[in-house]
Amino acid sequence: MKKKDWDQGGLYARQAVEKLSGLTIPYFAIVDFQGFEKAIDMVGGVDVNVEKTFTDANFPNDATLGYLPPITFQQGWQHMSGERALQFARSRHAEGPEGSDFARSQRQQKIIKAFKDKVINLNLITNAGKINALAGIFANHLHTNISPAELYRIYQLTKNQSVKNFTSVSLDPDTTKLVCPKIQEESGAYTLVPCEGKTDSDIMNFFKNIFAVGQLYQEKSVIWLASSSPGKTSYQAALEKLQNMNLTAWELPYGGTVFPYNIFYQVNPKPATAEFIKNTLNAKEVSLPPPGVKIDNSKVDMIIILGENN
Numbered sequence: 001m002k003k004k005d006w007d008q009g010g011l012y013a014r015q016a017v018e019k020l021s022g023l024t025i026p027y028f029a030i031v032d033f034q035g036f037e038k039a040i041d042m043v044g045g046v047d048v049n050v051e052k053t054f055t056d057a058n059f060p061n062d063a064t065l066g067y068l069p070p071i072t073f074q075q076g077w078q079h080m081s082g083e084r085a086l087q088f089a090r091s092r093h094a095e096g097p098e099g100s101d102f103a104r105s106q107r108q109q110k111i112i113k114a115f116k117d118k119v120i121n122l123n124l125i126t127n128a129g130k131i132n133a134l135a136g137i138f139a140n141h142l143h144t145n146i147s148p149a150e151l152y153r154i155y156q157l158t159k160n161q162s163v164k165n166f167t168s169v170s171l172d173p174d175t176t177k178l179v180c181p182k183i184q185e186e187s188g189a190y191t192l193v194p195c196e197g198k199t200d201s202d203i204m205n206f207f208k209n210i211f212a213v214g215q216l217y218q219e220k221s222v223i224w225l226a227s228s229s230p231g232k233t234s235y236q237a238a239l240e241k242l243q244n245m246n247l248t249a250w251e252l253p254y255g256g257t258v259f260p261y262n263i264f265y266q267v268n269p270k271p272a273t274a275e276f277i278k279n280t281l282n283a284k285e286v287s288l289p290p291p292g293v294k295i296d297n298s299k300v301d302m303i304i305i306l307g308e309n310n
Helices: 006-021 033-042 082-090 101-121 128-141 148-158 200-208 210-219 233-244 271-281
Strands: 029-031 046-050 054-056 071-073 076-080 142-144 179-183 190-194 222-227 248-251 263-266 302-306
Touching: 006 029, 006 142, 006 200, 029 033, 033 082, 033 101, 033 128, 046 082, 046 101, 076 082, 082 101, 128 142, 190 200, 200 210, 210 271, 222 233, 233 248, 233 271, 233 302, 263 271, 271 302
Parallel strands: 222 248, 222 302
Antiparallel strands: 029 142, 046 076, 054 071, 179 190, 263 302
């Protein structure tokens, strides 16, 4: 069997992401399949919520280079061993939505989060034996171009941060509405291209704002949106911008003051959402709620009224 060249694989992955995102990607880190299984078994397995039942009839058998019998994951909470979690994370041949690369990516994120939650719930940071065992697994199965000195620097920067403050963001077609699947006519290859009306620049801007986007996704703001002037064009354009960032927006019946410009009012403090509204909708923040609007702070975080000159 040909020896794996992790450095070459890491280089290709970095180059692909750089081309897509427009960012410079200096580092990569890979945990191989054996390390993945061993780490999960070390913590006693993980609990994962399977959102949709699916079956993969073409899961590879690495030992024989053939295929395993069909593997099925039933909807609902499942306790998974390292082997089972790896199958859940690797599966890519299910019929329907679960057969897409993005569905696979989301399942991998579920496993990573479940592993993180298990480590926190077991308070393994206080168990020197477990921590050393996990460190040994990752030392033998982690492949990266990050130097020991750089790893130590990362540790120094993050050691006082709660893992609950970390978040991940995916270029998911359903969430971002930036990329759409396309089957190439010549080769039949499954590819992702900018959705209609989107460009490579839109995708690069998404990555340039990735950290703000991550906080925006974490806030999960609920917005009431209204227009103070007749016509739906500006309302629909604003609604699309909000929904593209995974914000929940509801139409607010409004017949009050007609504003000359867009305004918004923070019902609950959501700094990333407020910054996004300012920059994207060119809206001015007001300190008092719009007249005539009855507010329930358990149901709404932001109120936006579009002006007549929008």
